[in-house]
Amino acid sequence: MSDHHEQPPESQPRPGPPEGREPAPRRAGPGGRKILVIRPNSGLSGDMMAAGLLALAGAGAEELDQMLRALKLDQLPGRVALESRQVNQVAGVGLRVDLPEEHEHRNLRDIENFFSRTDLSPGALDIARKSFRLLAEAEGAVHGLSPEEVHFHEVGALDSLLDIGLAALLLDRLAPDRFICGPLPVCDGVIRCRHGLIPSPAPAVLRLLVGVPVVGLASRGETVTPTGLALLKGAGAEFGPWPPLTLERQALAYGSRLLEGVPNGAIFAWGLEP
Secondary structure (H helix, E strand, O other): OOOOOOOOOOOOOOOOOOOOOOOOOOOOOOOOOEEEEEEOOOOEOHHHHHHHHHHHHOOOHHHHHHHHHHOOOOOOOOOEEEEEEEEOOEEEEEEEEOOOOOOOOEEHHHHHHHHHOOOOOHHHHHHHHHHHHHHHHHHHHHHOOOHHHOEEOOOOOHHHHHHHHHHHHHHHHHOOOEEEEOOEEEOOOEEEEOOEEEEOOOHHHHHHOOOOOEEEOOOOOOOEOHHHHHHHHHOOOEEOOOOOOEEEEEEEEOOOOOOOOOOOOEEEEEEEOO
C-alpha cells in the first residue's frame, strides 16, 4: 500500500500544465485569522496534499525546484511538476512525478536522519517528523513492534519522503491559524501491498483513524492512504464542517486513481475568518 504517482486513465482528457502563476495567499490583517480547509470527497493521499497545497500557495516550477533542493532531493528538480488534470470534464490539478528506481528500506531513524540533513524550516521539520512518527507508531502497533523497529517499505520510499516533505514545507509557508478537514471517506474492498492482500481500510490507516470522523463511500478499495492521514494529524488538522470564512483561493486536487460513481478529487480552500 502506498501513495503511488500513477497517471490517470487515458480515457480522461488531460490539458497541459498550468500556465502562469497567481500571487500567494495574502496574510491576515487585524482580526482575520487564516483558515485552510480540505474537503476530501473521494479520499486523500500524500500526493493530493502536495498538489492542493502547491496550488493554494501559487508556487511555480522554479519555486518547486527550490523546495526539492531544500529537501536535498537534488535528483528530482525538473522531474516533479504540478500539472492540470480533468476528471469528468472538471479541471483540477495533480502532482506528476518521474521518480528514479529505488530499493532502499528505511526505519524511523533513517527517515529522521534524512530530514535532519535537509534545509527545512523548524516548523516544516516538526510537521515532517511528527507525520513519520505517527506512521511508525501505527505500523508498529499493527505488527507488534516498537516504532523504532518498524522497517518502512512503501511509506518509507522516496515518493512518501517527497510528499511529506513538500506538504510540510507548504503548510509551514502558508501557516494557517486553523486547519480544518472534512470527514474522511472510507469503504470496503481489497488493497494489494508487499504483505499480500489486506482489507480496506488498511490496518495502519485504521489505527490512524482513531478519533477521526469518517463517512461511508459507495466505492471499493483504498480511499485514504497512511501518508495522507499522517500528514493531517501531524499538522494538527481539526475535523469538522466548513467554517465561516471569506474565500480567497481554491483548488481541486486529483490523485493517482479514479473511483467510479463518486465525485473525485479533494477541495482545498484558503480564506480569512470574517
